[in-house]
Amino acid sequence: MSIHIDPRSLRKRKNREAQFKALSYMAISVAGIFLVIFFADIVRQGYTAFQQTEIAVEVTYTQEIYDNPRSAIDEKIAPLVSRGVTRILPMHLRENPHLMGKTEKLWVLANAEVDQHVKGKANRLKPREVSQVDEMRAAGKIRKAFNTGFFTNGDSKLPEMAGILSAAVGTLYLLAITFAFSFPAGVMAAIYLEEFAPDNRLMNIVEVNINNLAAIPSILFGLLGLAIFINFMGFPRSSALVGGLTLALMTLPVIIIATRAAIRAIPDSIREGALALGATHWQVVWDHILPLSLPGILTGTIIGLARAIGETAPLLIIGMVAYIQDMPRGVTSAATVLPAQIYVWSSESLRAFTERTSAGIIVLLVVLLSMNAVAILLRNKYERKW
Structure with a gap:
């Protein structure tokens, strides 16, 4: 006894199978594309946080530092420096009283707006401050360094000081x-x-x-x-x-x-x-x-x-x-x-x-x-x- 298979029915089944496979591959491809876009966007926005802008300053330790921490830094540079740094300076002097009356050169954190400008991102710096930052950067007084504070600091209201x-x-x-x-x-x-x-x-x-x-x-x-x-x-x-x-x-x-x-x-x-x-x-x-x-x-x-x-x-x-x-x-x-x-x-x-x-x-x-x-x-x- 022979079994007759309709060629048209067989062709339809094969076409449906091919269509199902094509739809499956398409679904996997779309999911993969969205996943790649997601990871790429996250990395694009986040990798810059692993670097932080620093400014070279000369800090003069005087008695006035306890009442006005910003007085220890050049008044032209002080607005570009993170407020977190100026809060730390009095504590640093208390822990190291031998620094009283001395001046030392330090690399300190820049504020968030300076950091965003150096990284080429939107910021709220004034034109005069932008020119100042660009000049200091050309002179080697501003640099980008690995952001250890992101891993060693806790949360902060100052973005440049915030860590995990x-x-x-x-x-x-x-x-x-x-x-x-x-x-x-x-x-x-x-x-x-x-x-x-x-x-x-x-x-x-x-x-x-x-x-x-x-x-x-x-x-x-x-x-x-x-x-x-x-x-x-x-x-x-x-x-x-x-x-x-x-x-x-x-x-x-x-x-x-x-x-x-x-x-x-x-x-x-x-x-x-x-x-x-x-x-x-x-x-x-x-x-x-x-x-x-x-x-x-x-x-x-x-x-x-x-x-x-x-x-x-x-x-x-x-x-x-x-x-x-x-x-x-x-x-x-x-x-x-x-x-x-x-x-x-x-x-x-x-x-x-x-x-x-x-x-x-x-x-x-x-x-x-x-x-x-x-x-x-x-x-x-x-x-x-x-």
């Missing part, structure tokens, strides 16, 4: 607390649900709710953290402790789901072999299932923590979006995090904060991409084919 140190330390505290609470609880909950929980209606309801919690908007976890940890338990508002516990609640369902998937991937033959040799159910889980599923568990945990680091909405609710100049001294101190710091800078009216915002995004993207890369490396290195 306090936000970076707050992020580390937050990450440590989130991991410490979400990882053990998530892994233990997943082991119980997958290995020990009875198959009944209650467990089915719990599983459905876990899956739902992993998908709800993150801002709802902020409301939950506000209600439980601040209003009910009385923990300090804006602290890393509250932020970490709130993000731990948000990360917990992700870790549970990833852990259960990793445990499910272990063949039943391993369980049966261990039980046949006389091991208890708990010994099978502890000595065999958990070690073999650990790479998958860690991969899911890292991805969950990476998501938590990038969150801002829950932290807005619990007050972690604030002006924090000094880095937190403990988990109960007022703190902020990188996403919140970026949000604060983006709302500032001064143009110089735009490059700080983009530079902060670059740092955050590097951290997130690094964490995802570690997760991929762990998966590829320790993944087993059963």
Whole structure:
């Protein structure tokens, strides 16, 4: 018996397949183009923040410096220098009293408008100041240097003095607390649900709710953290402790789901072999299932923590979006995090904060991409084919 295939029908199916492939390639290309444009724009606006303009000045240390710090600098150059520098000079003299009556040459930070002009960006310098800056630059009295202050300073109302140190330390505290609470609880909950929980209606309801919690908007976890940890338990508002516990609640369902998937991937033959040799159910889980599923568990945990680091909405609710100049001294101190710091800078009216915002995004993207890369490396290195 022969089967007749209509050539026209076959041609139509092949044409539809070709059209579907073309649409798929087009969608991937459009997504890739937008991604490239996004990264290129962020880098274009932010890379200049990693350099900062400095001015060579001669500082004369006299008693008058305590009442009028600008008197220590030439009055023609003083308006071009950052106000943060003039605030530091009296403190510097108190710490080094032997400088009284002496004059020394220093490279100090220029103000934000001078910095923007040197970088070729829009600024509010007057024509006379523009000419002065250009002359000093031609004479070698103005230079661009690596902006160490961006990594060693906390937040500041002066763009040229603003840095990410306090936000970076707050992020580390937050990450440590989130991991410490979400990882053990998530892994233990997943082991119980997958290995020990009875198959009944209650467990089915719990599983459905876990899956739902992993998908709800993150801002709802902020409301939950506000209600439980601040209003009910009385923990300090804006602290890393509250932020970490709130993000731990948000990360917990992700870790549970990833852990259960990793445990499910272990063949039943391993369980049966261990039980046949006389091991208890708990010994099978502890000595065999958990070690073999650990790479998958860690991969899911890292991805969950990476998501938590990038969150801002829950932290807005619990007050972690604030002006924090000094880095937190403990988990109960007022703190902020990188996403919140970026949000604060983006709302500032001064143009110089735009490059700080983009530079902060670059740092955050590097951290997130690094964490995802570690997760991929762990998966590829320790993944087993059963």
